[in-house]
Amino acid sequence: MGKQLPGLNTKLIEFIEAQPLFFVATAMEDGKINLSPKGMDTLKVLGNNRVVWLNLTGSGNETAAHLQKHPRITLMFCAFEGPPLILRLYGTARTLHKNDPDWEELYGHFEDFAGSRQLFDVSVNLVQTSCGMGVPYLEYKGERDMLEPWARNLGTEGLREYRKNKNSQSLDGLDTGLPPEK
Template sequence: MKVHQDINEKLRAFIAAQRMFFVATAAGEGHVNVSPKGMTGTFVVLDPLRVAYLDFHGSGAETIAHLRDNGRITLMFCAFEGPPNIVRLYGTGRVIPVTDPSFGEMLSWFPESPDTHGARSIIDVAVHRVSDSCGYAVPLMSYEGDRDVLLRWGERKDDAALAAYRKLKNSESIDGLPALD
């Protein structure tokens, strides 16, 4: 394993080439959560120690609840194609919900995103540790394309329906921690 001072150009290029990444969070008590993320244009490196991703509606809100609890977050990128490599970004995240007045302005961070209507928040991460490791056991897999199911789901909902969904499914974590208001 190698620890880097920041996200240098080589690491930035590696991160940009990955079609999916994993998000890990945990509250002080309760379950640890790991979520796969993807979709072209939904992850950005803002500067050498800051990244962000669009967080779309889902059946749970563990990441949001955990970040509200303590802010701890780890992002992991694995090479499923090409030379083996794993990059981990450790940091402190903050949630910018769709209801935040600055949310719309911050969407400009994601000029390559195909659609942002179904997004429920932006996760903004201040990175304090960057490392990479071999990834020799990560399998080789071929990328066929992004799934559009989540985007199509969001397109069928207006803002009121999305707000009702957040209230029903995303107001607290599986451990009862507050997530989205």
């Protein structure tokens, strides 16, 4: 059944790289818990205890707000085909924006997405597997080709305005730490 490991091994890294979907969870001590599904090619494993996730512009920015106060984060992956497995990565994350010194190096691991908003550099301190026998089989049919065209259509100025209006505060009114965009 379940195991706890100090870091990722080759088999688990291969499992992560094969998943088209993962989930991100963050929380404050009070207020709403954030749990978000993520897709596209926005997560890279950089080592046994390090992953980086490229966050694209969307309707909210809860993760960034939570991480400013409590840098803890959990990422979860589920096998929807093949042998059952649930994989959780527990750790802490730091948020990087386009003007941060490490942005270019870490962003270089990803394709250039028009709506790129932040990077989350995750330091993994616990890896946990569990059986996943209750997770249903689901068929992956492909990515939705909507977010990237939407961001491209908004353009630089439109994305700047959208993030200012929709991504600068969390649901609980917390500042998300987005720097002013030039």
